[in-house]
Amino acid sequence: MKKSKRLVAMTCALFFTLSFTACKGKVEKSISEAVVNFDSITFTDFTQKISSDDIYSTIEKFSATDNARVTGFDGEKNTAQYIKKQFQELGFEVTEQSFPITSYLCNSTELTIGEDGNEKIDSKSLQFTKGTPKEGVTAELVNVGMGSHTDFENKDVKGKVVLMKRGEDYFKTKVERAFKKGAVGAIFYDPANEDFITATLGQLSNMPAVSIRKPEAEKLVKQLGEGKSLKATLKVDSEFKEASSTNIIATMKSKKENSGKHIVVGAHYDGVDTPAANDNASGIATVLEAAKVLSKEDLDCDVKFIAFGAEEIGLVGSKHYVESLSLEEKDNIAAMLNLDMVGVGDTLMVHTMDEGVKSLPADLAVSCINKFSLKTERTEQPNSDHSSFQSVGIPAACFAYGVDKNYHTDKDTIDKIKKENLLNACNVLLNMCKEISKNPGGFSNNKS
Numbered sequence: 001m002k003k004s005k006r007l008v009a010m011t012c013a014l015f016f017t018l019s020f021t022a023c024k025g026k027v028e029k030s031i032s033e034a035v036v037n038f039d040s041i042t043f044t045d046f047t048q049k050i051s052s053d054d055i056y057s058t059i060e061k062f063s064a065t066d067n068a069r070v071t072g073f074d075g076e077k078n079t080a081q082y083i084k085k086q087f088q089e090l091g092f093e094v095t096e097q098s099f100p101i102t103s104y105l106c107n108s109t110e111l112t113i114g115e116d117g118n119e120k121i122d123s124k125s126l127q128f129t130k131g132t133p134k135e136g137v138t139a140e141l142v143n144v145g146m147g148s149h150t151d152f153e154n155k156d157v158k159g160k161v162v163l164m165k166r167g168e169d170y171f172k173t174k175v176e177r178a179f180k181k182g183a184v185g186a187i188f189y190d191p192a193n194e195d196f197i198t199a200t201l202g203q204l205s206n207m208p209a210v211s212i213r214k215p216e217a218e219k220l221v222k223q224l225g226e227g228k229s230l231k232a233t234l235k236v237d238s239e240f241k242e243a244s245s246t247n248i249i250a251t252m253k254s255k256k257e258n259s260g261k262h263i264v265v266g267a268h269y270d271g272v273d274t275p276a277a278n279d280n281a282s283g284i285a286t287v288l289e290a291a292k293v294l295s296k297e298d299l300d301c302d303v304k305f306i307a308f309g310a311e312e313i314g315l316v317g318s319k320h321y322v323e324s325l326s327l328e329e330k331d332n333i334a335a336m337l338n339l340d341m342v343g344v345g346d347t348l349m350v351h352t353m354d355e356g357v358k359s360l361p362a363d364l365a366v367s368c369i370n371k372f373s374l375k376t377e378r379t380e381q382p383n384s385d386h387s388s389f390q391s392v393g394i395p396a397a398c399f400a401y402g403v404d405k406n407y408h409t410d411k412d413t414i415d416k417i418k419k420e421n422l423l424n425a426c427n428v429l430l431n432m433c434k435e436i437s438k439n440p441g442g443f444s445n446n447k448s
């Protein structure tokens with residue numbers, strides 16, 4: 001996930017009281033002032049009703065293999081069916097919403113390099129990299145630094161494999177730039193991190209692109225700097241297929257008379273090519289537990305629990321869901337609460353899509369987290385499913401513990417998950433549902 005920056009201040013023209021009725025205050029208010037009004041809410045401690053052991057064992061089940069739930073592959077599909085069954089057992093009405101996607105899986109990469117071209121170096125593909133013929137691509141290696149326009153100006157890369165640092169531009173942009181200059185392959189490394197880069201090119205690239213670890217990369221940079229001529233052979237075996245993914249939508253009906261407004265509680269269940277324990281088995285497993293607890297409460301409005309597919313290839317599932325809604329249906333969403341990566345780290349962060357986006361659910365969340373004396377931070381983070389809702393004006397907030405240094409790596413495994421985090425995230429989520437359901441019309445952006 002992109003590193004997020006702290007939201008310092010936002011303009012709040014109308015100010016909310018506890019009962020969510022607006023009063024006028026035309027001065028600029030910071031977030032901390034804005035959330036003050038939620039502070040007199042008595043939040044409920046649900047922790048006795050939550051089983052963090054159950055959440056943990058669901059995560060364990062969902063992250064049992066190295067490529068547990070890759071978008072468009074069997075792991076994702078099987079997980080969807082498991083989730084569907086869980087919701088059905090709670091007595092909810094469950095529907096599946098399928099949509100087409102292009103799925104991608106890299107089976108292997110192999111890189112040999114060196115003066116005589118036979119030193120093996122571990123590599124990892126960038127997602128959506130083009131594959132190579134079986135024998136691979138063999139070419140001279142050239143260091144192009146950051147891979148900026150200027151870097152390419154003075155370099156002849158025609159028919160060569162380029163070595164580039166991470167940073168400044170998107171990977172996709174740099175790969176395209178190199179390809180246009182005639183390069184036949186790209187090798188990236190992260191100057192700020194020892195490990196491989198896990199990143200997506202967004203769509204099929206024109207040439208193979210992999211990453212290597214920083215120490216190996218720096219050794220190559222040094223050798224090239226000394227004028228040595230290095231030969232690289234790059235082999236990438238990857239699979240593309242037209243596939244489909246599915247959103248699982250479970251509706252928990254309120255027994256009380258209500259306005260038809262409802263809360264959406266969501267989490268994506270697909271993963272990148274890793275065990276994907278924290279990202280995002282943790283989120284969906286916590287949502288399943290919250291659903292179990294809420295099924296025994298009687299909220300004042302309906303809740304739709306949505307397990308989103310295909311988040312990792314560009315929020316495809318949540319975008320599809322939002323696009324399928326009529327204006328009235330969008331208007332009926334009181335708030336969207338998203339959980340993405342709630343198992344690792346020590347700060348329960350509350351994200352909104354962008355700096356300056358107003359979000360009463362996010363304000364309420366910060367108040368609630370403070371009430372339970374947990375560490376929190378209000379941040380911006382567009383890279384998850386809440387953005388699909390927030391971008392069309394639906395009030396939303398995303399919960400994520402941070403920071404997870406193993407994000408999108410093979411080290412995203414169950415042993416890093418803290419049960420305490422799962423418990424806290426679930427408790428806050430339950431409180432959010434309870435408070436919002438009391439006045440589901442009160443969280444609309446038009447009222448703030």
Ligand SMILES: [Zn+2]
Pocket residue numbers: 268279280311340341384
């Ligand atoms: Zn995620």
